[in-house]
Amino acid sequence: MKHLIDPTDLSKNELEEIIDLALDIIDNRQKYSEVCKGKKLATLFYEPSTRTRLSFTAAMMELGGNVLGFSDAKNSSVSKGETCADTTKVINCFADIIAMRHFEEGAATVSAMNSNIPVINAGDGSHSHPTQTLTDLLTIKREIGRFDNITIGFCGDLKFGRTVHSLIKALSMYSGVKVILIAPEQLRLPDYMKEEVCDRYGVEYREVDTMEEVMGDLDVLYMTRVQKERFFDEDEYDRVKDFFILDAEKLKLARPEMRILHPLPRVNEISTDVDADPRAAYFRQVENGKFVRMALIAKLLEWAKDPSKTTKLVPDDAVRGKFICRNKRCISNMETGVESLFRPAHDNSGGYRCVYCESKPK
Ligand code: NCD
Numbered sequence: 177m178k179h180l181i182d183p184t185d186l187s188k189n190e191l192e193e194i195i196d197l198a199l200d201i202i203d204n205r206q207k208y209s210e211v212c213k214g215k216k217l218a219t220l221f222y223e224p225s226t227r228t229r230l231s232f233t234a235a236m237m238e239l240g241g242n243v244l245g246f247s248d249a250k251n252s253s254v255s256k257g258e259t260c261a262d263t264t265k266v267i268n269c270f271a272d273i274i275a276m277r278h279f280e281e282g283a284a285t286v287s288a289m290n291s292n293i294p295v296i297n298a299g300d301g302s303h304s305h306p307t308q309t310l311t312d313l314l315t316i317k318r319e320i321g322r323f324d325n326i327t328i329g330f331c332g333d334l335k336f337g338r339t340v341h342s343l344i345k346a347l348s349m350y351s352g353v354k355v356i357l358i359a360p361e362q363l364r365l366p367d368y369m370k371e372e373v374c375d376r377y378g379v380e381y382r383e384v385d386t387m388e389e390v391m392g393d394l395d396v397l398y399m400t401r402v403q404k405e406r407f408f409d410e411d412e413y414d415r416v417k418d419f420f421i422l423d424a425e426k427l428k429l430a431r432p433e434m435r436i437l438h439p440l441p442r443v444n445e446i447s448t449d450v451d452a453d454p455r456a457a458y459f460r461q462v463e464n465g466k467f468v469r470m471a472l473i474a475k476l477l478e479w480a481k482d483p484s485k486t487t488k489l490v491p492d493d494a495v496r497g498k499f500i501c502r503n504k505r506c507i508s509n510m511e512t513g514v515e516s517l518f519r520p521a522h523d524n525s526g527g528y529r530c531v532y533c534e535s536k537p538k
Contacts, residue, residue, distance in 0.1 A: 178485040179288040179295045183306045183346040185487045197471035211474050212241030218271035219245035222278045228298050232275045235469035259511050261290040282507040282532025294476040301505045302336035302406050308439050309342040311465035319435045325352035331420050332400035334365040339439040348377035355381040356390050360419045368534045371523035391429035399438040423447035491519045499537030506533040
């Protein structure tokens with residue numbers, strides 16, 4: 177079964193097939209209005225969402241399919257203590273495809289391990305958010321026209337921002353990508369991203385202290401919100417929340433062709449005086465999210481019929497039951513019955529990484 181848990185589950189070809197299909201959907205909406213007739217999408221949202229859940233819903237409706245699910249885990253059997261694995265087995269009896277958002281890192285992986293229908297990760301904790309990445313890529317394609325040879329600045333919460341992690345992973349498939357990391361010391365990109373993604377795939381990156389110093393070099397400025405809900409300590413959040421704010425004055429330093437992306441929701445990191453600037457692409461980005469999710473749902477349902485299309489959930493060299501994950505938010509530490517699974521690190525350190533969340537063992 178083909179799932180989408182992480183952007184790396186898609187080959188470059190598959191990824192481009194989805195983007196190309198989204199572009200065709202944009203030009204020929206009517207052609208796709210019955211593609212999912214008789215099919216059901218289950219949206220299982222254990223964490224707040226506006227855009228992602230509603231764009232999945234709108235996408236399935238535009239494909240002629242139906243949607244069921246929950247948007248608050250309090251209204252589901254999770255509040256009675258049901259595990260992600262059991263909920264998935266139950267939903268398999270009702271739906272043809274699942275989109276899951278969860279605060280536990282690795283939840284979508286566990287769901288996919290227990291599913292005979294495709295599972296889409298709609299965000300797992302601060303780990304990964306591959307459908308936002310497809311949205312971002314479609315936006316870059318439409319606004320900039322290419323993925324190779326782009327210089328992209330990521331600004332804000334690069335530690336907890338799952339959309340940042342997933343987009344860098346996807347861009348690592350392209351050549352000549354330069355990544356500029358603009359974040360306070362406390363919110364820098366996690367080590368696994370630098371070592372296992374940037375270093376491994378030759379993505380050139382550098383860390384800077386201000387957006388002003390790089391603004392003129394950028395093709396894309398990817399702004400993010402500081403992820404308040406991931407902080408264990410509120411004072412720490414208060415210290416970093418106002419670090420980087422993009423306003424019309426700072427934007428004067430940018431080139432006319434630069435584009436500003438933001439997965440949204442925005443808090444205060446982009447001043448509203450930027451919204452009317454043609455370089456502000458974040459509301460156009462939202463609509464791209466619906467088109468690309470239409471393409472993804474259609475493709476995954478098509479691939480589900482093809483036994484050669486599979487997602488490798490557990491690597492062949494995984495080690496079972498030997499280590500404990502150091503990440504408190506990893507599903508292996510939060511739910512019973514989740515087997516400890518680690519794979520050798522991809523950074524020549526001789527270490528291991530958790531299969532669910534990519535953290536190191538304790
Ligand atoms: C993002 C998310 O949920 O990670 N939002 C979204 O899906 N569009 C970004 C965020 O919440 O800051």
